[in-house]
Amino acid sequence: MKLCMIGTGYVGLVSGVCFADIGNQVICLDKDKNKIDKLNSGISPIYEPGLDELIKKNFTAKRLSFTTNINRAISSSDIIFICVGTPTKKGTIKVDLSFVYKCTKEILKYSKRKKIIVTKSTVPVGTGDEIEKIVKRKKKLFTIISNPEFLREGEAIRDFRYPDRIVIGSNEKKPFNIMKKLYAPLINKGSKFFATSRRGAELIKYASNAFLATKITFINELANLCEKSGVNIEDISLGMGSDSRIGGRFLRAGPAYGGSCFPKDTKGLVSAAEKYKINLSVVKSVIKSNQERVNLLTKRVHKILGSNLKNKKISFLGVTFKPNTDDMRDSSSLKMIPYLCKKGAKVRYYDPSGEKNEFKRIKNCNYRNNIKSNCNDTDLVVLLTEWDEFKSIDFKKVVKNTKFKVYDLRNLYSAEEMKKKKIKYYSVGRPNTN
Numbered sequence: 001m002k003l004c005m006i007g008t009g010y011v012g013l014v015s016g017v018c019f020a021d022i023g024n025q026v027i028c029l030d031k032d033k034n035k036i037d038k039l040n041s042g043i044s045p046i047y048e049p050g051l052d053e054l055i056k057k058n059f060t061a062k063r064l065s066f067t068t069n070i071n072r073a074i075s076s077s078d079i080i081f082i083c084v085g086t087p088t089k090k091g092t093i094k095v096d097l098s099f100v101y102k103c104t105k106e107i108l109k110y111s112k113r114k115k116i117i118v119t120k121s122t123v124p125v126g127t128g129d130e131i132e133k134i135v136k137r138k139k140k141l142f143t144i145i146s147n148p149e150f151l152r153e154g155e156a157i158r159d160f161r162y163p164d165r166i167v168i169g170s171n172e173k174k175p176f177n178i179m180k181k182l183y184a185p186l187i188n189k190g191s192k193f194f195a196t197s198r199r200g201a202e203l204i205k206y207a208s209n210a211f212l213a214t215k216i217t218f219i220n221e222l223a224n225l226c227e228k229s230g231v232n233i234e235d236i237s238l239g240m241g242s243d244s245r246i247g248g249r250f251l252r253a254g255p256a257y258g259g260s261c262f263p264k265d266t267k268g269l270v271s272a273a274e275k276y277k278i279n280l281s282v283v284k285s286v287i288k289s290n291q292e293r294v295n296l297l298t299k300r301v302h303k304i305l306g307s308n309l310k311n312k313k314i315s316f317l318g319v320t321f322k323p324n325t326d327d328m329r330d331s332s333s334l335k336m337i338p339y340l341c342k343k344g345a346k347v348r349y350y351d352p353s354g355e356k357n358e359f360k361r362i363k364n365c366n367y368r369n370n371i372k373s374n375c376n377d378t379d380l381v382v383l384l385t386e387w388d389e390f391k392s393i394d395f396k397k398v399v400k401n402t403k404f405k406v407y408d409l410r411n412l413y414s415a416e417e418m419k420k421k422k423i424k425y426y427s428v429g430r431p432n433t434n
């Protein structure tokens with residue numbers, strides 16, 4: 001099939017490349033010339049394991065191309081996937097749909113024959129109806145359907161190839177068969193094809209993300225209780241998660257949830273519900289609790305190092321919101337590091353995905369390109385992101401300062417082992433062993 005992906009970010013690029021890999025002709029369109037130039041010279045603009053190789057393979061096989069030319073991209077495709085960003089409108093909890101509507105107008109302008117428009121971007125319930133209104137002048141040319149994306153950064157290729165379910169929302173019957181054909185290679189390997197109304201599909205995506213954010217927030221709050229009551233949160237996660245009605249995933253205590261989806265989608269869902277005068281009080285309190293969690297973590301740093309942080313050396317291991325991605329959107333580090341620097345601490349960080357523009361202008365914040373130089377004479381190691389290379393560090397060898405402490409926000413190490421090694425060790429939701 002001839003496909004066009006509008007928006008060559010985490011979702012558009014990964015899905016475009018994977019659609020090409022299962023035999024489709026795919027044009028990836030982006031307004032960002034820099035991104036397209038990079039892609040045309042064989043470099044991926046994002047860090048995603050395995051993506052570079054797949055880009056090269058499908059580009060060479062001439063199934064995949066990259067362009068900024070809207071006319072060419074749209075006129076040569078039968079199915080157009082909208083994969084542009086849907087961020088939160090500044091200062092509100094509303095979803096900014098301007099990118100979605102702008103590219104809809106472009107599709108309208110350049111379409112001369114029948115096309116299916118698919119929203120892969122996460123959009124509030126009813127957005128498909130709004131898109132339909134925009135294209136009503138050439139109504140007969142378009143079928144508008146919803147196909148929300150559930151891939152996770154860092155595991156995006158695997159998630160695309162083996163999704164738990166493929167959700168298609170349409171108010172007409174015909175598109176289901178076309179989408180079934182497109183996704184046949186994945187359905188044949190066991191992925192569930194779930195057909196629903198267009199509004200239903202739009203809402204499934206928000207409901208799923210809000211539920212996962214709720215699970216994380218729930219276990220994070222319980223971790224606070226565990227710390228005070230002398231219980232280990234990992235026992236709680238395991239004990240609860242073994243119940244098949246609950247399930248063990250997304251029940252690991254840690255920092256506040258972050259990334260490009262959960263923070264904005266929980267807000268987006270509350271805002272969409274408000275439009276219908278529905279109060280989603282559970283989701284609202286999840287948002288609040290998650291925001292408070294970042295403050296709680298910085299307070300904990302004070303508890304470990306004392307109220308005066310002036311000239312204290314703090315070394316962050318990992319700053320992205322999760323491993324195997326370079327995505328910094330809504331990572332806890334974006335609030336923690338500026339706060340600690342403001343308090344006079346000397347912060348260094350190392351992240352395997354490289355230096356971050358977000359910290360370049362912050363006084364007292366420096367990037368180091370390996371674990372050793374990041375931590376060698378530090379007062380406190382803050383382990384924020386669970387990259388594989390942080391999972392078996394011999395801290396005594398790496399840190400030369402004899403009085404250093406470790407604050408492990410991912411519970412990667414055993415508190416007992418650290419005690420045996422005489423390292424002052426703090427983690428999340430476990431009884432204090434120091």
Ligand SMILES: NC(=O)c1ccc[n+]([C@@H]2O[C@H](COP(=O)([O-])OP(=O)(O)OC[C@H]3O[C@@H](n4cnc5c(N)ncnc54)[C@H](O)[C@@H]3O)[C@@H](O)[C@H]2O)c1
Nearest residue numbers: 007008009010011030031032083084085086103121122149
């Ligand atoms: N990132 C994820 O893990 C993930 C997972 C599932 C769903 N989603 C959803 O998918 C959507 C896209 O997310 P993302 O992380 O890929 O975003 P992104 O910011 O990485 O990429 C969006 C791209 O769209 C391009 N763009 C914007 N307007 C355009 C236009 N008119 N024409 C051409 N290109 C345009 C931008 O230049 C950018 O490259 C969002 O709605 C998001 O919520 C994201």
